Amino acid sequence: MASLDNFVRLPNGVRMPIFGLGTSHGGGYDQESVIFALRECNYRLIDTARRYGCEHLIGKAIKESGVSRESVFIATKMWPTDYGTESAIRAAKSSLTRLDTDYLDLYMMHWPLCPSSVDNVRSTLDNAWRGMERLLDEGTCRSIGVSNFSIQDLIDLMESCSVVPHVNQCEFHPYQNPKELRAFCRENNIEFQGYCPLANGMILKEPPVEKVAQSAGRSPAQVLIRWSIQNGVVTIPKSIKKERIKENSQVFDFELSPEEMAELDTIPMSLRAVDPAELQGKIDDNKPDGYKLPAHLQYVPV
Numbered sequence: 001m002a003s004l005d006n007f008v009r010l011p012n013g014v015r016m017p018i019f020g021l022g023t024s025h026g027g028g029y030d031q032e033s034v035i036f037a038l039r040e041c042n043y044r045l046i047d048t049a050r051r052y053g054c055e056h057l058i059g060k061a062i063k064e065s066g067v068s069r070e071s072v073f074i075a076t077k078m079w080p081t082d083y084g085t086e087s088a089i090r091a092a093k094s095s096l097t098r099l100d101t102d103y104l105d106l107y108m109m110h111w112p113l114c115p116s117s118v119d120n121v122r123s124t125l126d127n128a129w130r131g132m133e134r135l136l137d138e139g140t141c142r143s144i145g146v147s148n149f150s151i152q153d154l155i156d157l158m159e160s161c162s163v164v165p166h167v168n169q170c171e172f173h174p175y176q177n178p179k180e181l182r183a184f185c186r187e188n189n190i191e192f193q194g195y196c197p198l199a200n201g202m203i204l205k206e207p208p209v210e211k212v213a214q215s216a217g218r219s220p221a222q223v224l225i226r227w228s229i230q231n232g233v234v235t236i237p238k239s240i241k242k243e244r245i246k247e248n249s250q251v252f253d254f255e256l257s258p259e260e261m262a263e264l265d266t267i268p269m270s271l272r273a274v275d276p277a278e279l280q281g282k283i284d285d286n287k288p289d290g291y292k293l294p295a296h297l298q299y300v301p302v
């Protein structure tokens with residue numbers, strides 16, 4: 001499914017860039033950097049989410065960059081407090097308003113979890129997916145997917161869905177390589193997409209990463225991004241620093257050898273950048289979207 005050129009083709013034929021920019025609210029947000037990524041570094045996939053609280057800024061950044069809407073692949077995500085058929089549709093329309101666009105390239109359910117007040121989690125997830133299928137049918141979304149879904153979560157959803165998720169976005173780096181889940185996705189024609197390719201910066205100093213960076217004559221971050229790409233996995237590193245945004249994009253003019261890939265695979269799978277155990281609390285905590293952003297960047301509904 002995934003190939004080593006700059007795009008992967010989703011099961012419904014939609015092309016998604018294999019490389020893009022992450023925009024989660026941890027670590028801050030910088031508007032100029034997003035514009036720089038689009039205008040100067042040829043980023044053509046932006047990954048965001050209602051929860052990150054920056055959809056309104058992404059919409060403005062795309063306009064200010066001068067890059068046409070059609071050439072940017074916008075992926076965003078619904079937060080579990082919006083799960084349910086009609087509420088999923090309303091949530092997508094709110095994301096469209098904030099992003100100032102009339103369609104999404106990819107819309108995902110952010111977690112296979114619901115607020116604690118929900119009695120029947122499984123039927124609530126199924127109902128939200130029904131809303132996603134309607135958004136696909138009416139053309140609001142070009143593709144629909146899920147995020148952080150395990151094999152069992154996918155099996156449960158697939159029992160009742162009409163459209164199998166096009167994408168499952170999950171954590172992916174040498175510390176966290178869920179091979180069984182990736183194989184399941186491959187067998188069921190679901191594109192496995194990776195997040196946190198740099199394990200949030202925690203993996204950059206691992207000895208095998210430094211060793212391969214030295215042999216390849218590239219930075220640790222470039223080596224890790226290349227590792228994702230050569231595994232055929234769409235990757236979305238985040239930085240708010242222009243020089244790193246540029247560095248992270250310069251990964252299409254070299255290739256890691258099989259020995260270098262094997263060296264990176266020796267890193268023990270020992271760490272997750274995102275702890276799923278903390279998520280239920282984050283869903284129930286009622287904090288506003290983008291609560292980690294400074295006040296002047298937060299969204300004010302008009």
Ligand SMILES: NC(=O)c1ccc[n+]([C@@H]2O[C@H](COP(=O)([O-])OP(=O)(O)OC[C@H]3O[C@@H](n4cnc5c(N)ncnc54)[C@H](OP(=O)(O)O)[C@@H]3O)[C@@H](O)[C@H]2O)c1
Binds near residue numbers: 022110
């Ligand atoms: N679906 C989900 O549940 C989910 C969960 C987590 C993340 N995501 C998505 O995946 C994206 C990426 O994940 P992430 O932001 O958590 O982690 P990441 O991309 O693995 O790492 C980002 C961290 O690495 C630093 N960094 C970036 N480029 C660097 C470089 N060249 N050299 C050294 N340090 C560098 C950044 O700092 P500076 O900004 O200071 O450069 C930042 O602290 C997110 O932004 C989000 O869009 C999705």
